[in-house]
Amino acid sequence: MLSITHGQKTGCTGHLICICSNLKCIGCHCVVGVVVNSTPQHLDVLRSVFILYKTSINCYILNSKRTVKASKLTFDFEPLGTTINNLKQQVEALSVPVSLIRKRLSERSTSSETCD
Ligand SMILES: [Zn+2]
Numbered sequence: 001m002l003s004i005t006h007g008q009k010t011g012c013t014g015h016l017i018c019i020c021s022n023l024k025c026i027g028c029h030c031v032v033g034v035v036v037n038s039t040p041q042h043l044d045v046l047r048s049v050f051i052l053y054k055t056s057i058n059c060y061i062l063n064s065k066r067t068v069k070a071s072k073l074t075f076d077f078e079p080l081g082t083t084i085n086n087l088k089q090q091v092e093a094l095s096v097p098v099s100l101i102r103k104r105l106s107e108r109s110t111s112s113e114t115c116d
Contacts, residue, residue, distance in 0.1 A: 032056040045084060
């Protein structure tokens with residue numbers, strides 16, 4: 001279980017400041033990560049993201065039913081930007097059929113108005 005403590009500012013240049021809250025373990029009160037509350041506009045995608053420190057957490061491995069330090073694991077994730085670009089392409093691919101449906105509905109309503 002985690003608790004959230006109030007904002008702390010992080011940043012090194014004085015221009016690009018994110019406001020984060022600490023995530024603390026309820027049991028031992030250690031800070032195990034942060035949640036990003038506020039970001040500059042170009043980092044919008046990071047808002048509300050929970051960032052856990054690998055050195056502070058343990059992972060439960062489902063298949064082996066073991067608990068290990070997260071720092072001993074490697075995670076094979078795609079960079080976030082790649083995932084977001086893939087999602088954008090999927091949304092754009094879906095938006096074409098929706099626009100066709102709208103067009104057909106508007107044509108249908110126009111033709112039914114003229115039939116009366
Ligand atoms: Zn703890």
